[in-house]
Amino acid sequence: MRVVTYGFVAALGFASTAAGADPDLAKKATEILRANCYRCHGQDGTVEGGLNYVLDFAKLLDRRKVLPDNPAGSPLIRRITSDTMPPAGEKPRPTEAEIEVLKEWIRSGAAPVSPGATRTAVSAADVQGLILADLEKIDRRARRFHRYFTLTHLYNAGLGDDELQTYRNALSKLVNSLSWHPTVRAPEPIDPAKTIFRIDLRWYMWDATVWNRVLQDYPYGVLDDSATAKAVMIGAGTKMPAVRADWFVATASRAPLYYDVLQLPGNLAELDRQLRVDAQVNIQQERVMRVGFNGSGVSRSNRLLERHDSVHGAYWRTYDFEEVPQNLIERGGLQADRRSLFSFPLGPGLVETPFTHAGGEVIFALPNGLHAYYICDSVNARLDKAPIKIVSDPRRPDRAVEAGVSCMSCHITGILPKADQVRDHLEKNPKAFGRGDSDLIKALYPAKELSLAKMGEDAKAYAAAIAKTGGKIARFEAVSTITLKYEADLDLPTAAAEAGVSPDELRKKIDEFAVLGKSLGALRVAGGTVARQVWVQTFGDLARDLRLGTLFAASANGGLTADNTGEADPLEAQGNVANRVAFSPDGRRALVAAGDRSVRVWDVERALDVKRLIGHTGSVWAVAFSGDGTKAISGGVDGTVRVWDLATNSTTELKRLDGHAALVTGVALSPDGSKALSVGYDGAAIWWDVSTGKEIRRQEWPNRYAHALDFFPAKKLAAVALDRQVVLWNVATGEVVKTWDAHTKAVTTVRFAEDGRVLLTGGDDRLVKVWNAETGAEVAKLAGHEGSVRGVSLKPGGRWLLSASSDRTVRLWDVSKQAEVAAFRKHAAPVLTAEFLPSGTKTISGDRDLSNKIWDVAKFLTGTGTANLVPPPPPDTIPMAKD
16 A cells, blocks of 8 residues: 655754754644644634644645744744734734744744654545445445545545544535435544545435436546445445545535535526425515615625525525616606615515516525525526626636535625615605605514524524534635635645555656646646646546546446435446456357346357347346356346356246345356356355256355355365355355455455365455465465456466456466466456466456457466476367467
8 A cells, every 4th residue: 555654844844953953842832823723723624714734734834834944934923923813802812932932943943743644545445445344334225325425535645634624524514505304414434534424315315316416527436346346336226336525515515516416496486485485475474574785795786685484494585786887867867777776675576666686696594404505597597606797706716606605605604694774774865765665665674683683593593503514603614615625726746646646656657648648747847736627637538547447427327226216236337348257168159247237148259249148137247157068157236047048049048046135246057057056245155956946055144245156066165255255165065164364355256276176366455366275275375466356267287377357467377486477468448357278378368348368378388397288288279369
């Protein structure tokens, strides 16, 4: 694993100057900053002024808030000595003596309290493992409701816990602000570092449709080809159960995704109907409270607030107006413009000449007390952004007010308290309105003391809801702050962390691939950055060139379950996608377990289907030939095992075997095809009588995942890849002969050697291992693959081993030397299996794109004993192998 070091900037900064420094200075500086500054700049994720790392001295140096040897030039000291930090009125404040201590600490080099700690980076595979471990703690039926948010890339980039807490606060606030559930539920961390968070869709009244809508916009989805990832997808019922939390905060807080997750309608009238708000009736019956004023800070002109009661609490609507261009001449005289609220304080439906507004914003209480937002035009049609000529948000890049994020950044306390000016205007200009209008205005615009009190009540309720999310009301709101941080340009360390590699690795890949160099070349320059938009556009190329996995496409999502909790088959794939390949002994035919629910009988030489076996109702993940080649067996997501006739032209299944409750991952047939063996994600291994379709024997490992199997008929012995272990099971007696820990991650493939005394395994830990099958002792460990190992085979004689991997390579190993001899890199997709052909000097391999490749390995074996093989190798049996 990659190791990230923190505190390195500070270490460099004070190395030459701190040798004679007082060792207590750093400790004293920490105590002073904690007492006077930390409450606003890091504690519980507070991020006033955009600074939430005041106790992280490495960050203070790196971001030039502190300049070693230069107290007067350090922004931190300048803010403190100018009395702008802490702000006026804040207590406690640093004393003159404490300020001198801070200056002395900086003069001595600004050393940290202790040397920078090291942190082990969390890989994508680690994330999958942590999620699977979490899912396994949840009842199997409930797993399909669970989804995850990650901050691991920010952890890997070096953000401290205080900085990460700001992200946690923002995530908790946003998901609850997108919820129709009456209870606030904060996402729950599943790892010690609190970088992966679990939610239950039901907590927020979401479903698979909502989650899939989120995935439609997700640009960083990479499908991991590991067994662990497959188990996660099956458990959660989705191809993509986790998304980055910072992306979600920055994207789901902005329309249109904001509206879609909240499932808000396209017109305000329909939203009002859902909230049981009849604005016209409420106004007519004087059940509203209006506040009118100039100078809102957002609107360019006057603004009107109007409060209704909805079924969930407060419902505030604004009426915004275009700027009034002095007076207009109408009918020969000067007439007040109807865009002036003070001239026309009564709205449509109340008087013959109502005000004319240009649109507005609605802020309404959700069932849990948090607020939702809606922007509309003058006819109440929904808008993603408000016209900038009407209102503006200086915090957004284009200054446009965006539904969600702009509203949150402005309405930090809920409804901002504003004193009404319309009633004062009426009272000071009693002749401006007739008696009837005056009375109505007074009824709709109460005394400012009453409206301010009601705003205070609503703000108090909102603050209580915010507190339940784990956050608090502060001048710098978490969601909008994190959105701006996400949208900022990326430097090399940040980009590398997002890609899951080290900065040096990313720099090398930028040099190696022209496409990356064209888009990301600026990252190679010291201090260089790339725009977030460029990074998103390049991420697909990055995933391909760094071999991160297959880029996720939301359009490939399968059909949903009847209860709309997830995909019916999250492993299903469109087009020619192979999940498993099994070659016949002569290499002429292959069985393909396909992602489109079919089993394909493949002519290797002609590269085409000669038969498609249709019957599975989900994607197929396990296939095998019978010993005599006359039958095939398959298993898939539908939990069924099916036996097929290969001796005739029939495509009808011979037998369907029902007994598994989950994905079937491994199958085998006895030499004559009369018996069958299967394992699956229900933790069951079943020995079948094919003719009757009945179970002969069953072995169960509850809450475990069986990823693969191999069968050695002579001893009636099955090798089962069970999570990270290997289990040997005697199908004749039902005895579990031996169990041992084989890999540090899931065992993905098992294979007996010809005599059954040697067992080969491969795993998600990228290792190939050779075992004594009788004792369980490790014979050899072969490292070199850069992805999960998918297939292994041993050449007769036991010296030469072949392995296939998701890193798109086939590798040849010398077991006696525990060394890699050669790597075959002609595949363009993850390789699923590789076998020695009968000649012994050529191999055949198949990948997920249904491509089969021949590799001549004779030159690697020359002079290493192949001439003395007994018996001599037979001739090649398929013509293409001679090419």
